[in-house]
Amino acid sequence: MFQIFMIIGWAVQLVILLYVWADIREIADLVRENKREMLRNNIGGRAAVVYPNLRENSGGKTEKQEEGQDNREAEGKPGGVLRLNESEEQVLREVLTEFLG
Numbered sequence: 001m002f003q004i005f006m007i008i009g010w011a012v013q014l015v016i017l018l019y020v021w022a023d024i025r026e027i028a029d030l031v032r033e034n035k036r037e038m039l040r041n042n043i044g045g046r047a048a049v050v051y052p053n054l055r056e057n058s059g060g061k062t063e064k065q066e067e068g069q070d071n072r073e074a075e076g077k078p079g080g081v082l083r084l085n086e087s088e089e090q091v092l093r094e095v096l097t098e099f100l101g
Contacts, residue, residue, distance in 0.1 A: 039098060043091065 084092065 036098060039095065043095060
């Protein structure tokens with residue numbers, strides 16, 4: 001009789017443990033998704049305020065890019081590669097790490 005109650009007790013503990021484990025995984029997924037949303041919003045706000053050259057007008061190019069392109073054409077130099085400063089590069093690495101794994 002004692003062994004039957006012991007087996008039932010272990011079964012109940014196992015079921016409770018599985019429920020708790022499922023809840024923890026669900027909460028972890030929600031926290032991860034919330035963190036991604038906050039990061040997206042943070043990056044979007046930074047791009048609009050701190051980096052105004054990332055905003056595009058209706059033509060697809062910013063005014064500064066058009067002026068720079070006109071200056072380069074006048075000078076006869078081809079367009080260069082856009083370089084990021086260290087803080088921008090660090091933010092980009094964090095975002096890529098978060099989204100890619």
